[in-house]
Every structure is written in C-alpha cells, then in structure tokens.
Amino acid sequence: MFDFEVKKGFDVVEPDDAGRFVCNYVYYHSLRFAEQKGQKSLFVHVPLFSKINEDTQMQFVVGFVCYLSPNMHKSKVFNELYSPSIFCRTSIISGYARNGMRHMMDRLFILSLIGILMVTAYGVAAKMVYTDLDILEKLENFDIPEDDADDYDTKLFDWPSFTSRSSGKNLVNVDTFGAAGDGVSDDTQAFVSAWNKACGMPKSVLLVPQGRTYLVNATKFNGPCETKLVIQIDGKIVAPDEPSNWDPKFQRIWLEFSKLKGVVFQGNGVIDGSGSKWWAASCKKNKSNPCKSAPTALTIESSSGVKVTGLTIQNSQQMNFIIARSNSVRVSKVMVSSPGDSPNTDGIHITGSTNVVLQDCKIGTGDDCVSIVNASSNIKMKKIYCGPGHGISIGSLGNNNSTGIVTNVVLDTAFLKETTNGLRIKTYQGGSGYVQDVRFTNVQMQDVSNPILIDQFYCDNPTSCQNQTSAVKISQIMYRNITGTTKSEKAIKFACSDTVPCSHIVLNNVNLEGKDGQVEAYCNSAEGFGYGVIHPSADCLYSHDNKGLDQSHKSEPVLVTEEAETGHDEL
DSSP states (O other): OOOBOOOSEEEEEOHHHHSSEEEEEOOOSSOEEEOOTTOSOEEEEEEEEEEEOTTTOOEEEEEEEEEEOTTOOOOOOOGGGOSTTOEEEEEESSOOEEGGGTEEOSOEEEOOOOOOOOHHHHHHHHHHHHHHHHHHHHHHHOOOOOOOGGGGOOOOSOGGGGGSTTTOOEEEEGGGGTOOOEEEEEOHHHHHHHHHHHHTSTTEEEEEOTTOEEEOOSEEEEOOOOSSOEEEEOSEEEOOSOGGGSOGGGTTEEEEEESOBSOEEESSOEEEOOOHHHHHTSTTTOTTSOOOOOOEEEEEESOEEEEEESOEEESOSSOSEEEESOEEEEEESOEEEOOTTSTTOOSEEEESOEEEEEEEEEEEOSSOSEEEOSSEEEEEEEEEEEOSSSOEEEEEEOGGGOEEEEEEEEEEEEEEESOSOSEEEEEOTTOEEEEEEEEEEEEEEEEESSSEEEETTOOOSSSOOOOOSOOOEEEEEEEEEEEEEESSSEEEEEEOOSSSOEEEEEEEEEEEEETTSOOEEEEESEEEEEEEEEESOOTTSBBTTBOOOSEEEEOOOBSOOOOOOOOOOOO
C-alpha cells in the first residue's frame, strides 16, 4: 500500500525513482480525458519526455502515458530514450490517488501538451520515437470492417412459401432432379442439374433436404449465377471413401464453387469428406507412402460477397475449407472437425483473399485451425475455438524462394486447447515479401505448446531446407491479453532471420504459465518491446540500437520489459 498525491502544476519525475510509474508509447497530443471505470489503476498522460543534446543544448520532446498501479514495482521508458536524464513531465489539473488507488476521484482531467520534435537536435532517435508511436497507435486501432450477414439470411421454415408468388423465391430441391439420398447411390448428376437450374434463376434456393445422405463425387459448381442465390444444406453430403476411384482431373478438390457473387451457403447440414483412407495413404502417416496431394472438402474460389453460416465440415480428405482468390467472404457459426492425427487437414485456409471475416467458429483438426497464406489481407477472426490442431497460423510463406505477403490480420477473442502451436507465423528461408500489421488479442490457452511463435526457419519439406539469407520480412506484430498454460518451456519464441530481423513486435499483458516448471522467452534477431504484465519476461527483445542475437531468458512475472510443430506448404 502507498499514498501518492498528484498536485496541480508541472511535476518532474525521474523514471529510475518513479517506482510506480510505467511510461509507454501512446498518443502524443490533444486533450485527453482519462478514466478507468471499475479498475484499481489510473492512466495519467505524460505530455513530454525530454532529452538534452549535450553539444547543442537543444531539447526534443515526445508524449507518453504513465500508468499508476499499487502492484507496479518497476519503471522503464523504452530503449531509444532510456537514460537517467529523461524526465516525465505531467500537468495535472486536479486529482489524487491514495491507498492503492482504491479511492479514485470521479474524474481526472489531464492536460496533454503537443510534443515538439527538434530533428536538428536529435534527428535519428527522435524519428525512431515518432515512428514507433505511430506504429503502436496503428496496431492498437486498426480494424477490419464487418458487414451484416443477416441481410442475406433466408430461413426455410415453410418450404412451399419459396414457390409462392408472394415470396418471389424459387425452390430447387435436389430430390426433384433424381437424387436418391440414400448415401449409396451416386447423386452427382442430380446435384449438377439442380445447380444449373438454381444458378440460372434469380432468387433461387437450392435445397439439400434434412434427414437424407447424398453421395456426391468431385464436382465444380461454376458461376456466375443470377442474383440472390441461397444454397440451403440441411442434409448430409458425403464423398466416396476410396482414393483409387477418385477422378484424377479433380485431384485437389471435392466440392468447389467458383465465380459467385452474393451467394449464401447456410443450414444445419454436414459436408463429410470420408477421409480416413486418404489419411492412411499419406506420407505423413507412413513415410513409405508417396507424398501426394488430396482433395479439399469445400472450396470457395474467385468469388465475392459470399456468406457461409451454420454448416459442419468434417473428415476432409485433406484441407477442410479453402477460401481462395476471393473478396468479402464471411464465415460464421461453422464447425470444422477432423481427428487430431489426420494429416494436413487445415480447418479454414485463406489464400489470395481479402476482406474475410471468420466469426463464432469451432475448429478441431490435424493441422492449423486457421491458416492464412500469400496475397491475403484484411482478415478478421473473432470468437474462434481451436483444438485439437496446430493453432492459428500465418504461413507458411516463402517456400521455394517464393514471395509471400500477408497484411492486416486481426484475431479478437479465441480459446486454444491442447494445440501443438498457439499463435504462429511461419516462413521458409529464401523467400521474400512481408507479414505486417497483425494483432492477436484476448486469447486464452490451455495446455498449448509453443503459445507465441515466429519461426523464420520453418521447413516442412521431405528433405532438409538449405540455409539462405533472404527471408520474408515480419514487422508490426502485436500480442495483447494472451493468457493461459503452456506445455513448452519456451512459451514465447521469436526465431527470426539474422539478415532480415523481425521488427516492431509489441507484447502487452501476456501471462503464460508452465504447468511443469519454469517458462522462458527465446529471441533471435527480434526487435520490439513489452508493457503491462509480461510473463515470461521477453527481455531478449532488443531495441533499435541494442541488437542481441540468440537469447533465452527465464523469468518470473515482471511488469514492464524491453521486451512440435508440423505443417505443410501453402497451396
């Protein structure tokens, strides 16, 4: 417990003596109103950090925020400016904080002054400061817009109503086109005929009725279609279970839908890939088997404005659901399920796509729950359950010296249980491109291996990968509010390229506990910083002017710091 009083006027606080102030990158100008409802803590704006250039006696200043809490015992400013000569200058109009902040004033007004940058006095360091402030603000605030899927939903409570003149909808039932629905007869042609009919009429509803099972071979359902097409899957669609009978023209697909616009897939039905024999034939299950590609259960290709909601996709031959070269796709309330030992069965795989939202999805697989690969941007994942599986991954990228680019990815609220990785970015040596602007926030983990992982030495080739100097650049990655338990001693691992280091990695309120002992962070060529509770301590992250390579730090919880994987290639 402590008593601390903030009075009117300008107070100068030495960071080494502040004790209970933690100064972090934040907004650096404008009047701010600071209030933390229901928390025993207080944010106080610090408008100026200053440093004197001994040669010119000129001063440059930047703005920060100080966080006051009774639990804090360590105070640091970020590395570019850390020095006993740096001051936190606070201008407080009124207010006090006493007895561990239990009696917080109703309103505390903070007068924030605009920082003045004197480039001539301290040009390089000042530029770093403002760059980092801008990056942090961007990472904290950028978001991916979510459109309203409800406008597209069509509920089939009364089938005849869809053929009525008043509804204006056209019901196309696969049974009408000769589908047996017994799970044994080949219903492929009935599905193709029903598709052609529904696709060619506006406001059509293609119905796969409930209570029936339809055997369908590998098929491409191509658009473009007339407007407002709904695909209502309430029954079960199953694939042939014998790999030797698969059409070689469709080696990597089972059900593919392409060139669609504004189409809705919905219902409570099941898409079942019957994948067990495919898994047994995989080289990852038996090294004596040849390595071959296998079909994906459901593919959305070269489409826009597509909604997928309510469906279950399970037991895929390889990947369960691919979104490829598409724009504005929303997936909600979808369940993906394959056994934890099924090889390469990614849950939802995003490639070459933009503006994709995954929400309220439960995914358990033998590979990545979600994988995001080249040419993908503006991807939002919200309320995702993952387990079993290999976690949520960006990559792999850069295989065979290729270019990989992924930008603007947000994960907000997820629970990962007993996965082999948590939040992973994986790239091959020799690649090019970049991963930039990624925010993982509000993630809870239970018995997860490798909870936070950047691996720029990833290799999933049958033979070892060659050491190469070029690499995919990884920068501006934020991990915020990441908690839970880890199976790995290295709970945080940033294995970055020596020649293309990771930069601007931000950790905020990360607390990962080891069930069987001490945990640690590992860094190689990784630059960044942390604030809030960081456990294990990531002091191995280096600042702009203090590069450190190949470091591991075991740690007890601190408040401010300077800080079994398997997979497969991208498609």
